[in-house]
Amino acid sequence: MPILRFAIFRFATMLMTLVVVSALVFFIMNLPPGDYLSNLIAELRATGQESGVAKVEFLRKEYSLDQPLWRQYLIWVGFYPGPHGFSGILQGDFGWSFEFDKPVSEIVGTALWMTVLVNVAAILFVYMVALPLGVLAAAKSKTWVDYTSAFVGYLGLATPNFLLALILFYYGHRYFNLPIGGLMAPEFEGEPMSAAKVKSVLIHLIIPTFVIGTSGAAAMMQRLRANLLDELSKPYVDTARAKGVGPVKAILKYPLRVAFNPFVADIGNLLPSLISGSVLVSVVLGLQTIGPALLTALKTQDQFLAGFILLFVAGLTLIGTMVSDVLLMLLDPRIKYGGRDR
Amino acid sequence: MTQLPDEHFVDTAPYDPEEERSKPARPDLDAPNWLLIWRKFRRHKLGLISALFLAVSYLMIPFAGFIAPYTANERNPDHIYAAPQMVRLFHEGKFIGPFVYPENAVRDLEQFRWRYPSDRENPAKLEFFCEGGTHYFLALFKTNRHLFCAPEGATVFLWGADRLGRDVFSRIFYGAQLSMTVGLIGITVSFILGISIGGIAGYFGGAIDWFVNRIIEILRSIPELPLWLALSAAVPSHWGPVAVFFIISIILGLLDWPGLARAVRSKFLSLREEEFVRAAEMMGAKPSRVIRKHLLPNFSSHLIASAMLSIPAMILGETALSFLGLGLRAPAVSWGVMLNDAQNLASIEIYPWTAIPMLPVIFVVLAFNFLGDALRDSLDPYSHD
Numbered sequence: 001m002p003i004l005r006f007a008i009f010r011f012a013t014m015l016m017t018l019v020v021v022s023a024l025v026f027f028i029m030n031l032p033p034g035d036y037l038s039n040l041i042a043e044l045r046a047t048g049q050e051s052g053v054a055k056v057e058f059l060r061k062e063y064s065l066d067q068p069l070w071r072q073y074l075i076w077v078g079f080y081p082g083p084h085g086f087s088g089i090l091q092g093d094f095g096w097s098f099e100f101d102k103p104v105s106e107i108v109g110t111a112l113w114m115t116v117l118v119n120v121a122a123i124l125f126v127y128m129v130a131l132p133l134g135v136l137a138a139a140k141s142k143t144w145v146d147y148t149s150a151f152v153g154y155l156g157l158a159t160p161n162f163l164l165a166l167i168l169f170y171y172g173h174r175y176f177n178l179p180i181g182g183l184m185a186p187e188f189e190g191e192p193m194s195a196a197k198v199k200s201v202l203i204h205l206i207i208p209t210f211v212i213g214t215s216g217a218a219a220m221m222q223r224l225r226a227n228l229l230d231e232l233s234k235p236y237v238d239t240a241r242a243k244g245v246g247p248v249k250a251i252l253k254y255p256l257r258v259a260f261n262p263f264v265a266d267i268g269n270l271l272p273s274l275i276s277g278s279v280l281v282s283v284v285l286g287l288q289t290i291g292p293a294l295l296t297a298l299k300t301q302d303q304f305l306a307g308f309i310l311l312f313v314a315g316l317t318l319i320g321t322m323v324s325d326v327l328l329m330l331l332d333p334r335i336k337y338g339g340r341d342r
Numbered sequence: 343m344t345q346l347p348d349e350h351f352v353d354t355a356p357y358d359p360e361e362e363r364s365k366p367a368r369p370d371l372d373a374p375n376w377l378l379i380w381r382k383f384r385r386h387k388l389g390l391i392s393a394l395f396l397a398v399s400y401l402m403i404p405f406a407g408f409i410a411p412y413t414a415n416e417r418n419p420d421h422i423y424a425a426p427q428m429v430r431l432f433h434e435g436k437f438i439g440p441f442v443y444p445e446n447a448v449r450d451l452e453q454f455r456w457r458y459p460s461d462r463e464n465p466a467k468l469e470f471f472c473e474g475g476t477h478y479f480l481a482l483f484k485t486n487r488h489l490f491c492a493p494e495g496a497t498v499f500l501w502g503a504d505r506l507g508r509d510v511f512s513r514i515f516y517g518a519q520l521s522m523t524v525g526l527i528g529i530t531v532s533f534i535l536g537i538s539i540g541g542i543a544g545y546f547g548g549a550i551d552w553f554v555n556r557i558i559e560i561l562r563s564i565p566e567l568p569l570w571l572a573l574s575a576a577v578p579s580h581w582g583p584v585a586v587f588f589i590i591s592i593i594l595g596l597l598d599w600p601g602l603a604r605a606v607r608s609k610f611l612s613l614r615e616e617e618f619v620r621a622a623e624m625m626g627a628k629p630s631r632v633i634r635k636h637l638l639p640n641f642s643s644h645l646i647a648s649a650m651l652s653i654p655a656m657i658l659g660e661t662a663l664s665f666l667g668l669g670l671r672a673p674a675v676s677w678g679v680m681l682n683d684a685q686n687l688a689s690i691e692i693y694p695w696t697a698i699p700m701l702p703v704i705f706v707v708l709a710f711n712f713l714g715d716a717l718r719d720s721l722d723p724y725s726h727d
Contacts, residue, residue, distance in 0.1 A: 017560055024560075028569070031576035158654070158707040160661050163681065163700045170690050268563070276567030280662055284685070294568060295666060298575035310572060314564045321563060 007326050014322045019077075021314045022089075026073045029307045036098045036301045037065060063096060063304070076307070089311070095304030099296065104305050108290055112312065114183055115278065115289040118212070119316070121205050122274050123267070125213035126220055131263075133217075134224030138259075139251055141229060153218030161277050162284040165211040169285065172207050179204055183287050208287055212277040216270050223266065227259035264331060267324035271317045279313070382720035389716020392709035399706065403519050407477030410512030411491040411498050414675045416475050418497065418507035420447050423693050424458045426502040426510075433465040441465040444496035455692070466496035502695035504683050510698055513675050517699060520676040522706060524591045524660045525653035531595025532652065533645070536602030541633045543603070544610025554607070558600040566597055570659060573597075574668045583674035590669050594656045602648060609641050643721030650714030654707040661703055677703050 037060050044052040060066055064075050064082050074080035076095065078088025087093040094104035137146045156164075172178035179185065185200045231237070232255050240250045282291030290309045297306035344354055366372040373381075383389060402409065418424075429440050443460035450457045474488040492498035500511040543554035573593045577586055613619065614637070622636050638645075663669030664678025665685065672679060677699040684690060684697040 017563065020556075020560055021564060024564075025572075028572045028576065031573070033578060154708060154711060155704070157711065158704045160658055160665070160681070160700065160703060162662065162665055163684070163697060166684070166687065166690050167697075170687055272563065272565040275565040279565070279567055279571075280666070283666060294571065295668075298571055298668070301575075306572065306575075310568055313568050317563055317565055 003326070003329055006329055010322050010325055014318050017318055018311075018315055021318070022077055022311055023073060025307055025310045025314065026076060029303045029310075030069060030072075032301055035065065035303060039301065040098070059096070059098070076304070089308065094308045097297070097302055097305040099300045099302040099305065104308050107293060107305065108309065108312075111288055111290045111293060114287065115282075115291075115313075116316065117201075118183075118205070118208055118278050118282070118287065118289055119271075119274055121209045122212040122216070122278065123270070123320075125209045126217045126270065126274070129213065129217040130220035130224060134221040135228060135251065135256065137221065138225045138228035138232065139247075141225070146225075149221065153221055156214035156218040161211055161215070162280055164214070165207065165281050165284050168207050168211060178206060183208075183289070208278075208281055208285060211281050212274060215277070216274050220263065220266065220270065224259060224263055227263070228255060231255035231259050261328070261331070264324060264328050268321040271320040271324075275313055275317055379720050383716055386712075386716035386719060388712045389720075392712040392716070395705070395709045396713060399518065399522065399709075402515070403522060405479075406515040406519055408479055408485075408487065409489050410477075410509070410515040411474065411488055412509040412512040413475035413477055414508075414513055414516040415673055416508060416512075418503060418509075421445070421458065421497055421499065421503050421507045422456060422505060424456075424497065424499050424503040424507065426695050427460075427497070427499050429468065429498070429500070430465075438465060439467055440490075441467040442492060442496055442498050466493045468498065469493055501698050502693070504680070504693075504696055510680070510695060513680055514677070514699055514702055516675040517677045517680055518702065520587055520670060520674060521657060521660060521678065521703070524587070524594065524676070525656040525710075527588065527591035528595035528598065528656040529649050529653055531592050532598035532602060533649065535595070536599035537606055537638065537645070539599065540603030540606030541610060541637070544607035545614055545629060545633055545637070547611070551607070554603070558604050561597065561600045562604075566659070567662065569597055570594070570663055571666070571668055574663055583670065587670055587674060590660060590663065591656070594659050598652055598656065602645075602652070605644070605648065609644070610637060613637050613640055644718075647714050647718035647721060650710055650717055654710040657703065657707055657710075 037056050041053055041056050044050070044056065062083060064072060067075065071080060074088075075082040076088050078086055078090030078093075080086075080088075082088070089095075092105075094108070096102075097104050097107055100107055133149050137149045140146055169178075179200075183201055183204050184197060185204075228251075232251070234255075237250060237255055240254075241247075245253070278289065279291040279294060281287070282289040283295050286292065290312065294306060294309045294313075296302070297309065344352055346352055407413070424445060427442050427445065429442055431437060431440060433441065442465075443462055444464060444466050445458040445460050447456045447458055468490050469492070470490050471487055472491045473486045474491045476484055476486045479485045479487070490498070497503075499509050501514070502510050504510055504513075539554055543551045570593060573596070574590055577589050581589070610633075619632060619636055622632050627636070660669055660676065661678035661681065664671075664676055665681050667682060670676045670679050680699040681697065684693075684700075689696045
């Protein structure tokens with residue numbers, strides 16, 4: 001089964017990449033001079049709370065921050081035994097958040113799923129918008145349909161996400177009575193899943209999805225349009241028309257299929273920007289994803305929390321790209337896994 | 343045409359050596375390269391307008407202090423959140439030249455905010471080339487001349503005032519100085535890295551190529567913004583605004599090069615097989631010379647176009663970072679720093695003018711996009727439409 005072999009090969013590369021990314025993330029987290037605990041110690045000393053210093057020193061030992069950097073990294077990932085044996089990310093221990101004084105897993109818990117949810121919704125939105133509009137723009141190229149969609153696309157590309165979010169929130173609330181802020185009505189928070197909760201989440205998702213997806217949809221649409229236009233100018237389309245194939249079928253039957261490939265393959269480029277957008281928009285709109293937690297963690301040098309979130313976000317992207325590669329392989333048997341690189 | 347006695351035909355017209363020269367097949371293509379590019383570029387109306395707009399905007403940057411009626415951080419505690427003022431020409435139906443109605447703060451105890459009703463009785467004529475706060479003209483001469491300003495007792499807030507009573511209009515001009523140059527520095531960093539790394543990978547191939555390719559793949563697969571955030575959070579908080587500005591633009595450039603390097607690399611892979619490269623190598627040119635003199639000029643046009651398309655991403659990046667409070671910090675003025683004030687729904691609803699800095703962002707980003715598209719089309723003058 002070549003496809004299975006390709007999937008396994010792709011999975012292995014992804015794991016390798018993830019290891020490199022984790023090292024990169026750890027390095028970046030340790031770039032700022034000093035760390036949360038030494039700041040805290042200095043603060044405690046300055047205010048004369050010597051008793052607190054002991055606890056902080058204990059934490060430093062506990063999380064082996066007194067070790068050399070490379071060993072800290074290995075312990076963090078779980079390749080090397082810490083004070084309590086192997087307990088790193090690999091073992092499911094995400095570390096301790098100093099800022100919130102809680103384990104990281106407790107803080108990010110549901111937020112992880114919400115992040116996945118928001119991004120999946122955004123991807124669906126991108127495809128649902130870009131596919132019909134791109135085809136329409138190509139079929140009716142150089143008419144007002146084409147120009148309008150190009151204009152809206154450009155505007156989506158040029159408007160800063162976060163402002164679009166604020167403005168849409170304001171007008172959405174004013175004219176369509178859409179809820180403001182959050183991913184669900186406050187009364188559902190911490191409640192078990194129910195039909196009403198799902199509905200509340202869906203309504204709250206409308207604006208974030210729109211905001212996060214617009215620029216991606218615009219780029220995607222332009223690409224589909226260009227591909228389809230290339231394809232439509234080929235002689236076989238003329239032949240089909242000459243033989244009396246209807247206009248809709250003459251586009252959908254073959255040209256669209258050929259133009260569709262880059263569309264799927266492009267998800268690798270799309271995903272990083274979507275996730276970037278979701279982090280930013282979450283901060284502005286107060287969505288319960290990991291975005292706001294990341295910002296706080298970065299501002300307070302809460303290294304385990306920030307490191308884990310960065311790693312999670314990168315992992316999400318890598319998994320998405322991998323899935324799209326495998327899907328592409330299924331979709332187009334012409335693509336060979338060996339010489340995949342150009 | 344005459345017939346000689348020996349039955350030959352001879353043309354009577356005088357001999358013209360010019361006739362002998364072969365004419366180019368397309369005389370309209372027989373022009374210097376820049377002319378061909380210009381002819382093609384001229385047809386892109388949007389690109390042309392964008393180029394003009396950007397040129398004017400960049401030309402205005404050194405004159406920001408002169409055009410702006412106020413200085414960047416000049417506070418007017420009596421006019422906090424003052425609404426935009428109109429410059430009028432007619433007072434009670436009579437033309438008296440550009441003037442504003444002075445506004446005085448009145449407490450609104452119902453909504454607990456200041457209101458600024460305009461005093462319709464006393465039009466205050468605008469002064470031109472007047473004296474105001476000191477600024478550096480062309481960044482060299484200290485002066486206090488401004489293009490226009492309000493007379494004593496009146497204010498001229500064309501686009502309103504923010505939460506400290508600072509003039510939004512003036513601050514947009516000052517903000518342009520940072521916001522519009524951040525992309526230029528970033529793109530320089532990204533270009534140097536992208537061309538040298540991509541060039542080396544493409545030219546030498548083999549293990550280096552494999553290694554560079556993995557790095558590019560890894561960097562491209564990580565979402566940019568969280569990485570930007572993490573890197574800028576690492577900037578020490580005690581650094582001055584200028585240092586922060588440079589480091590932020592370098593951070594923006596540091597994460598942008600993989601895309602460029604990848605393009606350079608694939609182009610090099612195909613170009614290095616060409617005869618002219620082999621010829622240069624045989625004549626003993628060093629790799630660095632082959633790359634610089636023989637390979638790069640071959641697709642400089644492509645590079646310029648992709649630069650134009652990368653700058654907007656950096657401008658938006660700076661805006662986002664500053665907006666989140668991790669980029670430039672006050673007292674530095676950039677569009678992102680200004681938008682930081684418009685971060686909540688209340689300001690969008692009550693003081694919508696605090697979000698005005700969004701307009702220059704949109705216009706500049708759009709202009710770079712259009713210009714880049716037009717350049718990409720026209721920089722290769724021999725391609726067909």
